Amino acid sequence: MSLDLTFLGTGSAYPSPHRGASALVLRSEGECWLFDCGEGTQTQLMRSPLKASRITKIFISHLHGDHLFGLPGLLCTVSLNSSPTQPPSCVDIYGPQGLRRFLRVSLELSASQLLFPFAVHELEPTADQCPPEGLLNPLVTQSSEWLHPQERPGTTIQMDTQSDLYVLFEEKQFTVKAFRLYHRIPSFGFCVQEQERPGRLNAQLLNELGLKPGPQYGLLKAGQAVTLANGRIVRPCDVLDPPVPGRKVCIFGDCASLVGEGGIKACQGADVLVHEATLADEHRERALEHGHSTPSTAAGVALACKTHRLVLYHFSQRYKPLGLQKEGDEDDVLELKRQAEDALRGTDIEVIVSEDFLTLPIPIKKLQ
Amino acid sequence: MSLDLTFLGTGSAYPSPHRGASALVLRSEGECWLFDCGEGTQTQLMRSPLKASRITKIFISHLHGDHLFGLPGLLCTVSLNSSPTQPPSCVDIYGPQGLRRFLRVSLELSASQLLFPFAVHELEPTADQCPPEGLLNPLVTQSSEWLHPQERPGTTIQMDTQSDLYVLFEEKQFTVKAFRLYHRIPSFGFCVQEQERPGRLNAQLLNELGLKPGPQYGLLKAGQAVTLANGRIVRPCDVLDPPVPGRKVCIFGDCASLVGEGGIKACQGADVLVHEATLADEHRERALEHGHSTPSTAAGVALACKTHRLVLYHFSQRYKPLGLQKEGDEDDVLELKRQAEDALRGTDIEVIVSEDFLTLPIPIKKLQ
Ligand SMILES: [Zn+2]
Ligand SMILES: [Zn+2]
Ligand SMILES: [Zn+2]
Ligand SMILES: [Zn+2]
Numbered sequence: 001m002s003l004d005l006t007f008l009g010t011g012s013a014y015p016s017p018h019r020g021a022s023a024l025v026l027r028s029e030g031e032c033w034l035f036d037c038g039e040g041t042q043t044q045l046m047r048s049p050l051k052a053s054r055i056t057k058i059f060i061s062h063l064h065g066d067h068l069f070g071l072p073g074l075l076c077t078v079s080l081n082s083s084p085t086q087p088p089s090c091v092d093i094y095g096p097q098g099l100r101r102f103l104r105v106s107l108e109l110s111a112s113q114l115l116f117p118f119a120v121h122e123l124e125p126t127a128d129q130c131p132p133e134g135l136l137n138p139l140v141t142q143s144s145e146w147l148h149p150q151e152r153p154g155t156t157i158q159m160d161t162q163s164d165l166y167v168l169f170e171e172k173q174f175t176v177k178a179f180r181l182y183h184r185i186p187s188f189g190f191c192v193q194e195q196e197r198p199g200r201l202n203a204q205l206l207n208e209l210g211l212k213p214g215p216q217y218g219l220l221k222a223g224q225a226v227t228l229a230n231g232r233i234v235r236p237c238d239v240l241d242p243p244v245p246g247r248k249v250c251i252f253g254d255c256a257s258l259v260g261e262g263g264i265k266a267c268q269g270a271d272v273l274v275h276e277a278t279l280a281d282e283h284r285e286r287a288l289e290h291g292h293s294t295p296s297t298a299a300g301v302a303l304a305c306k307t308h309r310l311v312l313y314h315f316s317q318r319y320k321p322l323g324l325q326k327e328g329d330e331d332d333v334l335e336l337k338r339q340a341e342d343a344l345r346g347t348d349i350e351v352i353v354s355e356d357f358l359t360l361p362i363p364i365k366k367l368q
Numbered sequence: 369m370s371l372d373l374t375f376l377g378t379g380s381a382y383p384s385p386h387r388g389a390s391a392l393v394l395r396s397e398g399e400c401w402l403f404d405c406g407e408g409t410q411t412q413l414m415r416s417p418l419k420a421s422r423i424t425k426i427f428i429s430h431l432h433g434d435h436l437f438g439l440p441g442l443l444c445t446v447s448l449n450s451s452p453t454q455p456p457s458c459v460d461i462y463g464p465q466g467l468r469r470f471l472r473v474s475l476e477l478s479a480s481q482l483l484f485p486f487a488v489h490e491l492e493p494t495a496d497q498c499p500p501e502g503l504l505n506p507l508v509t510q511s512s513e514w515l516h517p518q519e520r521p522g523t524t525i526q527m528d529t530q531s532d533l534y535v536l537f538e539e540k541q542f543t544v545k546a547f548r549l550y551h552r553i554p555s556f557g558f559c560v561q562e563q564e565r566p567g568r569l570n571a572q573l574l575n576e577l578g579l580k581p582g583p584q585y586g587l588l589k590a591g592q593a594v595t596l597a598n599g600r601i602v603r604p605c606d607v608l609d610p611p612v613p614g615r616k617v618c619i620f621g622d623c624a625s626l627v628g629e630g631g632i633k634a635c636q637g638a639d640v641l642v643h644e645a646t647l648a649d650e651h652r653e654r655a656l657e658h659g660h661s662t663p664s665t666a667a668g669v670a671l672a673c674k675t676h677r678l679v680l681y682h683f684s685q686r687y688k689p690l691g692l693q694k695e696g697d698e699d700d701v702l703e704l705k706r707q708a709e710d711a712l713r714g715t716d717i718e719v720i721v722s723e724d725f726l727t728l729p730i731p732i733k734k735l736q
Pocket of ligand 2: 254
């Protein structure tokens, strides 16, 4: 099953003509999940090979404008461009408390009608995810009782204190959980875990047992035991190769650090870990002051998670994309890459610097 | 005094890579007034020679997303890019009822702090500006009592029933009034009238009266009478050429038609009238259904107002910009221009088709 990640915006704070505001798409067999939706995301989507109408789920890491302000417009445009006879089924939107009110007020005041239903599922942050002034007054997040005409009731998701994680949903293909991050306002990371696939039928073992191709193959693959003509019971584990582990993609929202154990536990062995690196290591204090990370911070997380690839994004707009850098530019995005690589020297973690419209395939895992 | 109009977005419904969503800037001696602020306006500003930090006033014609959704992000970016020691003075924002709540909720939930104060002045629409379903529930426009930390109390502006106009403000250089338009939701047009400038001192008349250059010249220019040594009283009108009329720029929001007499009266003799033409004349029914105009509608308004120049904008995204049109394209933006010109045949009204980043100088009026 194909799986890839496309960066639509890799800039921090605001969109610029060179770097869009935060947005990336995880695509699996044509279905698109959008992570963050800064202003201009819909235009970046139009510039990309992706189709806005294929977006079925949206995840908002936190409510800062550079991750949020493109959402009402994106929903309107998905609706305008969707076929009236085949509109998308319900679009599920996940994000911190307050997201529901933002969407309701924006869509209602702009008299926006959508051709599809949507539901907003809110994550309840904990008080230690930001400085006290970053917590919203509960009166502000409270949404009145009315639903937008196209809105279906969403859920409120609390942290599971045992695992330190928020379980967003478990589906046939993927399980998605969120974990807590520390930022100027409550922020979250998302861990997308593909389900493991049963191993293939092992021809040699089947042969030894005298099993011939037929319906019994299907039953075994589906996880059911079968009884042979000689009365012997064959269980799937007798004839299947070991299951193929699912891929894992972890996407961090803005953060200076993690909160609790959930994130590091959930992201263990991730195929791809996407982490912000707003400023270079020499600006570490300024980064921290604004609740942001530097390449070394990101490398430390990648190391703790034993990830395979670390992708940096959310760069200060001072870091021009590679093609636009001029010789002698003080702020070089490749320097950010080198700083992460230095911090990861001796490991085989690959560091990637994202750019707008970069697509990163995530290959199927092979059996060892 | 220099005065020009720059189009930042000329597309309707949503921003695309080829046409931004509605936004245009009237610039006078470096000070910028922004009319409408669709998503992506801040990025279009960065692509233009204009400076976001020079925006002192913002006018929102109506609350549809393609005219509104860029506003919270624009304010944040103006703030980020402004000098902390010299932030802009108060930014005044004018628009229909509901605008205040949209901004408060967007800025509050995104924890956006601005380095400058702002005030939202709301225009109270009348019930005949849209079909009944387009009127907002009063509960939705009501904003709670709290002000955003950087917000100064704004005013609520009612229509002056005598003139059928909303008086936004009268300043040393300009008077701005709004008038009612009919659209799917209440929409407004804005009339910016430059004050007339006093005529120059007439050298011949001064000479005849025996007035020599000196402080009395200044008093006369400032509108005061002076007494000559011989006891004769000289009034300004005795020695000044006739006043130079001010320029007038009229910017229409989305509309299928005008409501009441205010618009046509206010826009009489406009130097520039900017009117939407979302679809070509052959799609007139569809345009009307969506509360929009065609080139003939716009031409009719220009004719009734005896304007000098008619600028068309807010084109359906099906009309590609001139440089991107391909031979045989069914939807040709020049066809929109031809339709307006046909409707204005026999007059000397000039028709201009706007494109993103077009700047239109508005020359000072000469005396007849
Ligand atoms: Zn950010
Ligand atoms: Zn942030
Ligand atoms: Zn519009
Ligand atoms: Zn409209």
